[in-house]
Amino acid sequence: MPSDLTTNTAVRGPSGPRTGWTPPQWVATTALLMPTYAWLTLAVLLPLLTMFCFSFLSATPMGKAPIVFTLKQYRAFIDQPYLLNIGWTSLVIGFWTTLLCAVFGFLAAVALSRATFGRMRETLLILILLPFWTNGLVRVFSWTMVLRENGFLDNLLHLVAPDAGSISFLYTRYAVVLGLVHGYLPYMILTCYIALITIDDAIIEAAVSLGARWWTVLFKILVPMAAPGLISGCVLIFVPVIGSFMEPRILGGKVGVTMGTVIEDQFTQAFNWPLGAALSFTLLAVVLAIFATFSGVLKRGAAA
């Protein structure tokens, strides 16, 4: 799906004349795809398919409980209407996280590709990706120390304004979004950067010499050309954020209840795999529906 969203893919066409023997197209295509999809099928897709089958059972098929086929797990949103609220919260958190990452990440990629060169650029890029190499849990715990009352943030504020009260916002949805943005921002910076470094300086120089203002350059050249990167970035962020449970649980306190935590509870507390699986697959369907709608809109926009 991701590439379907693309509005400006590079020119793809039949190959030109060539010399020497080449195997038929499909042989090469299969050879290229086979390892990846065989691996994915064995390690992830078949296990998930098993889970998908479990989601139609009345109880976890491990142990002695009698199991029967049922659709009741998929009725959870009707039987337990409070789940709708939680689902909506998750979508809103996912939306804000993705939006903030897109804005800040895109600008960072622009700055990287336009304002830095050579070794400095490489070093900066590596520095941006490195925080990613520390354990996510450790990073989230560190945020709690920054955000809590009398934490680092408050201390910093009190250095400047000793009398100011606390600006701690740990255990709020803002804290959850902040933690998620921090965790996923490097994806967006990298994908946008990959798209932006291919832009020819000459195009921008030509535009500027023709009198284009910076916003024209930004919205008419940079954004459209970075679109593949922005789209991949959004996929890589929105999709996992919807199901995240670590950040909401630790940074959200009592408001940190999301679909991710509900699903986690089904596995770690309730031992209700069918319900947990049904909720995840419902979530997956919603995510796919959102992307399908979005890609439809984009395609129509491109056609118009």
Next chain:
Amino acid sequence: MTYLGRAYLFAMLFFLYTPIVVMMAMGFNESSLYEMPFSFSTKWYEALYQNTPLLTSGMNSIIIAIITAVIATSLGTMAAVALERRTFRGKSLLQLLLLPPIAIPWLITGTAMLVFFYWSGIGRGMHALLIGHVALAIPYVVLVVGTGFKTIRADLEEAAMSLGSTPVHAFFAVTLPLLYPSIIGAALFAFAVSLDQFVISYFLATPGYTTLPVQIYSAIRKGFTPEINAISTLLLLGSMGAILIFARFAKPGDVSDKR
């Protein structure tokens, strides 16, 4: 404009490094509960030096992450070539199939793997761990390298072929160097995914074999001490050093700058 851009980048770095700096600082704080005020101590580093399981698990994590990054990047890049440069039926479906591993929370994927690997006889152990890690890293690689493909010009490759180059040769001589930044980026992500992956390791490792995220995750219950900050700091500084040395000798920048 250049200065504005750089100032913005430094602001971003400040944001990205805030928790990292806190993490590093807390490794030098006396209190095991991360209490303030700060009082300097190297006792956690000394404790870490004695803590063989934690050090071994750190080593294991790095080894697995490197193997995962290499395999996932090679396979994922191949798949990206096919998905971006070739037309065939069922392509959308194949692209769609990359999403479930990202979208379904790892906890569920992990449980599913545990059950399926048991039923299918794959079992647990280092091999199972690698199978799982690579599978979870591949979608990220395909998406990142795919992005690279979308933005480089296919006509260069075709030009090379029209000048007598075979497709394979054209790919290695023209496309691959242009893809270099995205492939490196994808490998770094695959490495990060593996390094951060605790659920799969937790379910699939044999008793006695642990990785760092597993140690961290199981430590949540009893308390994780600043030793974990200490080892995370060492790992981060170590990888920073390794990458900077690598970047000095290999020069991917030369390629990307010329485009």
Next chain:
Amino acid sequence: MTNFTRRETMRLMSAGLIAGAGLSMLPRKAFSAGKITVLNWQGYGTDEAWAVKAFTEKTGIEVVHDYFSSEPEMLTKLRTNPGAYDVVLINSARTQQAAVEGLIAPIDFSTVPNAAGLSPELKEHPNLMSDGKAYGTAWVWGITSLAITEGSAKPDSYTALADPAHKGRLALFDDAVTNIAIGALLSGQDINNPTDLAAVTEKLKGFKENVKLLWSSEDQWNKAFAAKEFDLSIYWSGAAVRSKRNAKLPVEFVVPKEGGIGWLDNLTIPTSSSNPEGGLAFINYMIDPEFYVEWAIKVGAPASANGAAMEKLPAEDLNRLVHKPEYLKTMSFQSALPDDRREAFNNVWQEVKAFYAE
């Protein structure tokens, strides 16, 4: 598109069946006789380095550990790894389930000399019994009840949880069964089988304004308490002792008039164990008063099921003061729950959490 997906799915499914059939039933390597594998929470007594060393020196048996982070995960690991484990820690509320499923074997106490010291009401606790046989060795027990900041007013009832005096200063344990039990105690019902779940829900929802956070690990509790984020909470007795003694936190454990919620952990031998003798030897060592006293004093532990071990603690020991033996006679212990009841409990807690988050 949808048609295609469905067709592809069917294809995948059949591929999976073939792969599954082809690969299944590969032989599994058994562990050597001089080695046992213990499945437990991390840092819960059995994996103390000094204890493992002493045990190995005494018996020549090597001890390897594997960990779980939730009870369902423990059961899953047991089911999907036959032969891998020799000793498993099970909360007694899950023992019968594991016994009925044939995952664990009855204990032959004649080979566990230290079992003679076990308190009779724990050794043959109804939770451990299945068709007249004990399927686990009672190891340690504890109480889940209230913890307050030292020096603040001692609550005499769980109604304090809803008292506006604690607005925004309450930490609850994020566990369905525990919270239902509290709601049950507050509405005068059986903690293991409250018939009026609506009343329980109502009581729990009443805490909304007070709740600041939901903790799920001792570590999280300690860090948040050290940062003074709350001053009233639901907490574990053994953990309160550790927090006070090891982390020097000003915490006091209080059991209000409705009573605490008791839990009993036991050590069991899986039916698939390849070294049950080694496992029993290890269990024997684990209920040895000598081990317990060292564990309780060095590290901090819940109360031992071995009365003799508790007697050996110094009289003013905090652990002894918190775990009064008379609680054993009166307190209700968490016991086995049928699946549908457990599911109902979880749904209630999920609903209450959603209400807190609104």
